[in-house]
Amino acid sequence: MSSQSFCKKKRMLSSAIEDRIIHGVFLVCGLVTVIVLFGIFGLLFFTSFPAFEEIHVTEFLTGFDWNPTSYVKEVYGIVPMLVSTFMVTLGSLLIAIPIGIGTAAYLSDVASPRVREILKPVVEMLAAVPSVVIGFLGIVLVGPAIAKFFNISNGLNAVNGSILLAVMALPTIVSISEDALSSVPASYEQASLALGATRWQTVIRVKLPAALSGVIAACMLGMGRAIGETMTVLMATGCAPAMPKSFLGPVRTLTSSIAIELGEVAYNTTHYYALFALGLVLFVITFIINMISDIILHRYEKVSR
Amino acid sequence: MSPVTAEPHPKNNRKFNKKMRLVMKEQDKGKKKGSLLKIKVEHFNFFYDTTRALKDIEMQIYANTVVGIIGPSGCGKSTFLRCFNRMNDIIRNVRYQGEIYIDDRNIFDKSVDVVDLRRNVGMVFQKSNPFPKSIFENVAYGLKINGVRDKDFITQKVEKSLKDAVIWDEVKDRLHKSAFALSGGQQQRLCIARALAIEPEVLLLDEPASALDPIATSKIEELIHELKKKYTIIIVTHNMQQAARVSDYTAFIMLGELIEYEETNKIFTNPSKKITEDYVTGRFG
Numbered sequence: 001m002s003s004q005s006f007c008k009k010k011r012m013l014s015s016a017i018e019d020r021i022i023h024g025v026f027l028v029c030g031l032v033t034v035i036v037l038f039g040i041f042g043l044l045f046f047t048s049f050p051a052f053e054e055i056h057v058t059e060f061l062t063g064f065d066w067n068p069t070s071y072v073k074e075v076y077g078i079v080p081m082l083v084s085t086f087m088v089t090l091g092s093l094l095i096a097i098p099i100g101i102g103t104a105a106y107l108s109d110v111a112s113p114r115v116r117e118i119l120k121p122v123v124e125m126l127a128a129v130p131s132v133v134i135g136f137l138g139i140v141l142v143g144p145a146i147a148k149f150f151n152i153s154n155g156l157n158a159v160n161g162s163i164l165l166a167v168m169a170l171p172t173i174v175s176i177s178e179d180a181l182s183s184v185p186a187s188y189e190q191a192s193l194a195l196g197a198t199r200w201q202t203v204i205r206v207k208l209p210a211a212l213s214g215v216i217a218a219c220m221l222g223m224g225r226a227i228g229e230t231m232t233v234l235m236a237t238g239c240a241p242a243m244p245k246s247f248l249g250p251v252r253t254l255t256s257s258i259a260i261e262l263g264e265v266a267y268n269t270t271h272y273y274a275l276f277a278l279g280l281v282l283f284v285i286t287f288i289i290n291m292i293s294d295i296i297l298h299r300y301e302k303v304s305r
Numbered sequence: 306m307s308p309v310t311a312e313p314h315p316k317n318n319r320k321f322n323k324k325m326r327l328v329m330k331e332q333d334k335g336k337k338k339g340s341l342l343k344i345k346v347e348h349f350n351f352f353y354d355t356t357r358a359l360k361d362i363e364m365q366i367y368a369n370t371v372v373g374i375i376g377p378s379g380c381g382k383s384t385f386l387r388c389f390n391r392m393n394d395i396i397r398n399v400r401y402q403g404e405i406y407i408d409d410r411n412i413f414d415k416s417v418d419v420v421d422l423r424r425n426v427g428m429v430f431q432k433s434n435p436f437p438k439s440i441f442e443n444v445a446y447g448l449k450i451n452g453v454r455d456k457d458f459i460t461q462k463v464e465k466s467l468k469d470a471v472i473w474d475e476v477k478d479r480l481h482k483s484a485f486a487l488s489g490g491q492q493q494r495l496c497i498a499r500a501l502a503i504e505p506e507v508l509l510l511d512e513p514a515s516a517l518d519p520i521a522t523s524k525i526e527e528l529i530h531e532l533k534k535k536y537t538i539i540i541v542t543h544n545m546q547q548a549a550r551v552s553d554y555t556a557f558i559m560l561g562e563l564i565e566y567e568e569t570n571k572i573f574t575n576p577s578k579k580i581t582e583d584y585v586t587g588r589f590g
Contacts, residue, residue, distance in 0.1 A: 112397070187434035191496070194392060195447040195503060196424030205450065210437050 044280040051076075051273030060277065066241050066257070068271040076274050078281065080243045084158070084251035085285075087244060088233055091162025092169055092226045097219050099166070100173030101208075104215075107174070108181040109203050120178065127171035135235030138164045143236065150248055156238035158247045164232045169222035176221060180214025181207055213296050220293030224286050230255035254282045341368040343537045344389070344507065349403035351384060351393070351561075358384050360561045361403070366554070371529060371538045373552030373569065375545060377584070381561040382541045383431075386509050389539065390426040391419050407507065424451065427505035427536075431512040433492035435484035435499070440467075440476050443484050443495060447503040462502055470498035471528050490521025497528065508532065510540040514547065526551050545585055549573050557581050 013021075052060070055076045063077015103123065107116050142163055143155030184207045192202040208215065238250025239260065252260075258278050265272045344366035351359035358381045366372050374382045387393045388405060391412065404411045412422055424447075435443050444463040453459055463480075467473040472494040476487070484495055493513055500508060510529070514522040529538060529551045542548050548555050548569065555572040557565045565572060565581045576582045583589055 185434070187430065187432060188436055190392065190395070190430065191434045191436065191499075192446070192450075193395065194390060194423055194428040194430075195450065195499065196420050197447075197450045198420055201450045205446070206436055 041283065044276055044283055048273055048277035048280045051270055051277045054270045055274065060274070064243055068261070068265075068274060074270070076270075078254070078278060080241065081252060081254045081257050081278070082281075084237070084244050085227060085253040085255070085282075087158045087247065087251055088161040088165060088237065088253055089223060089226045091158060091247060092165035093219065093223055095162060095166035096169040096173055096222055096226075100170050100218070100222065101177055101215060103170070103174045104177035104181055104218075105203050105208070107178045109199060109207070120175070123174045124171050126167065129168075131168065131229060131231040132235070134164050134168060135232040138232060138236030146248075152248060154238075156236055157249055158237060158244060158251045161233045161237040161251065161253075162247075164236050165226040165229055168229060168232065169226045172225055173218045173222040176218035177211070177215045180211035180218065183214070184210045213299055217293045217297040220289055220296065224289045224293070227289065228255065228282070228286050230259050234259050254278050258282075342366075343368040343408065344539075345404075345406040345409075347404045347406070349388070349405060350401070351381070351388060352400040352402070353384075353396070354398045358561050359388075362558075362563045364556065364563060364566055366537060366539065368537050369533055369535075370553040371533050371540060371551055373548035373555045374539065374541045374558060375543075375548050375555060375584070376558035377589070378543075380558050382558050383511055385558065386511055386539060386541045387428075389507065389509055390423045390428050392423075392428065394419060424503055425505050426507045426509060427500035427503065428509040429493070429496050429500050429511065429513050431515055433489060433496050433516070435487075435492050435495055438484065439481045440484050440487070440495060441480040444499050444502050447499060451503060466498040466502040467495075469501050469532070470494045471524065471531070472498060488521070490517045490524060493517060493521070493525060494528065497525075497532075501532075506537060508536045508538045510538065512541055512543055515543060522547070545573075545587070557584060559584070 060076050060078060062079060063075060064079050065075045065077045066080055067075050107120055107123075111119060138160050139156070142160050146155030146157070146160055147153065148155075181203075188206050188210060189202055192206045193199075197205070233253050234256035237252065237256065239252040239256055240250040241252050241257065244251040258275050261271070262275050265275060342365060344364075346362050346364040346366075349359060349362040349364075350357060362385070374385065376382045384393065388401065389407070389412070393399050393401075401413050404413060406412070407422075407426065410417065436446060438446070441463055444466050445459050448459050448462055453462075464473065464477075467476060472491060475491060476495070479486070484492065487495060493516075497513070514525045517525065526547065529540065532538060533553075540548075540552060542551075552569045555567065555569040556563055557572065557576075559580065565576055565578050567576070571577075572581060573585055576585065
């Protein structure tokens with residue numbers, strides 16, 4: 001009783017009601033993202049549904065030609081775009097993963113604390129560069145360089161897109177891999193060094209295996225970023241809607257197809273719905289990748305505890 | 306505590322050490338074992354930044370003996386132990402002064418490769434720290450990083466090390482299971498096996514039994530007795546009884562100074578300094 005006496009403030013509501021209100025507010029906040037997610041999925045699903053009244057699903061998923069504005073016969077086959085998307089993504093990961101893990105290893109094991117304090121935010125700031133700016137650099141800088149190096153007429157191709165996407169995926173890969181490497185218990189490192197291992201051996205044979213799931217998750221998240229990226233690839237990959245012939249040829253990804261065509265398509269036509277179907281395919285791909293990385297990351301947290 | 310801080314000046318200490326060395330030499334003349342000088346510490350100082358953590362230590366350690374290092378928490382015993390394999394190098398802003406000779410070679414000499422040194426001077430940590438690998442891989446690690454590729458040799462060596470660490474019988478049926486499935490005491494013996502696999506000459510034990518129950522502790526102590534035949538062992542311990550049980554010589558360190566270094570028997574029954582007596586009889590610390 002006496003302990004309560006110094007509390008002068010009058011309560012407007014009883015604490016139980018206050019609790020319940022706050023509980024409700026946070027519940028709504030938490031639900032918003034979930035609702036938005038399901039909303040997007042529902043919208044994509046139901047808007048793309050009419051497309052399949054005219055197009056066969058198998059034709060859509062396995063067709064090699066995408067020509068929705070043909071005067072003869074409109075065809076909707078997404079294989080060229082799927083291939084393009086995977087080419088550009090694979091290329092970007094081939095570049096970004098080695099560099100990203102190398103940078104992470106440098107930051108966590110070689111760099112002095114001061115260098116790390118400066119460098120890590122700088123790497124993370126790379127994520128803040130707008131994608132259109134990176135695309136611009138792809139056109140004026142990377143493109144001509146590739147054209148010159150491979151001696152081809154222009155440098156707007158899959159390699160260009162891969163390089164740019166690698167730059168964009170790097171911050172994610174570096175930042176999360178570095179976290180994973182840094183959270184490997186110092187006792188492993190000490191045990192390894194005390195056995196006469198060099199720093200290099202310690203990083204490769206002890207720290208990286210111990211942090212592997214975190215590093216894999218980092219790469220998956222980087223991949224998610226690369227797959228979903230639109231503006232950069234739209235600007236830098238040439239965007240020919242045909243089956244890509246090589247890494248040095250123009251490609252057109254799922255994302256850039258949607259961005260290019262949605263602005264010009266007639267409302268409520270099969271073409272219009274088909275573009276939503278493209279979005280649905282893309283959504284499913286990124287969703288699966290995110291889910292896998294989430295599972296890996298989760299397992300990693302469990303093990304490291 | 307106050308008289309303690311004032312007591313042994315480095316100068317006196319040096320004198321005392323000299324005297325002690327003479328005494329020890331005489332003692333060793335009559336001994337068969339432990340007469341070979343393995344490690345010699347001379348005017349050794351260690352600094353964290355500007356803090357002097359170890360003050361002018363002089364010490365001689367003979368081959369195939371166990372030296373126990375005792376002293377209150379924070380006195381610098383672990384720091385001292387980590388000087389022998391230069392594990393302190395991985396901390397920034399530390400500085401050594403003076404010399405530690407192992408087999409007449411100054412380990413701080415520029416020509417000494419710290420990696421080679423650590424192959425020669427094994428270490429077992431306070432908290433057992435097996436790698437998140439299988440039992441076999443844990444022991445094989447030291448061999449593999451040292452470039453051993455011969456699989457049969459590795460298999461033999463792993464078995465021998467595990468036998469030497471008296472854990473073979475407990476793990477022989479699950480060599481390829483995770484080391485984390487072992488109990489704390491088993492993990493610690495595994496860590497000892499891992500250290501033995503690369504055949505060091507000196508073994509540093511940093512409170513190897515502090516996290517273990519009495520049974521596991523006694524197993525480790527028996528093991529130390531066995532290992533003495535092949536290795537020179539320096540063991541840091543908080544536990545005075547343990548020092549009395551396992552070590553041939555005991556060093557008492559306090560506030561970074563080597564107060565007394567004598568045969569274990571003498572330290573515990575008839576120490577020459579009052580402060581040592583106070584400590585070993587449990588009057589402080």
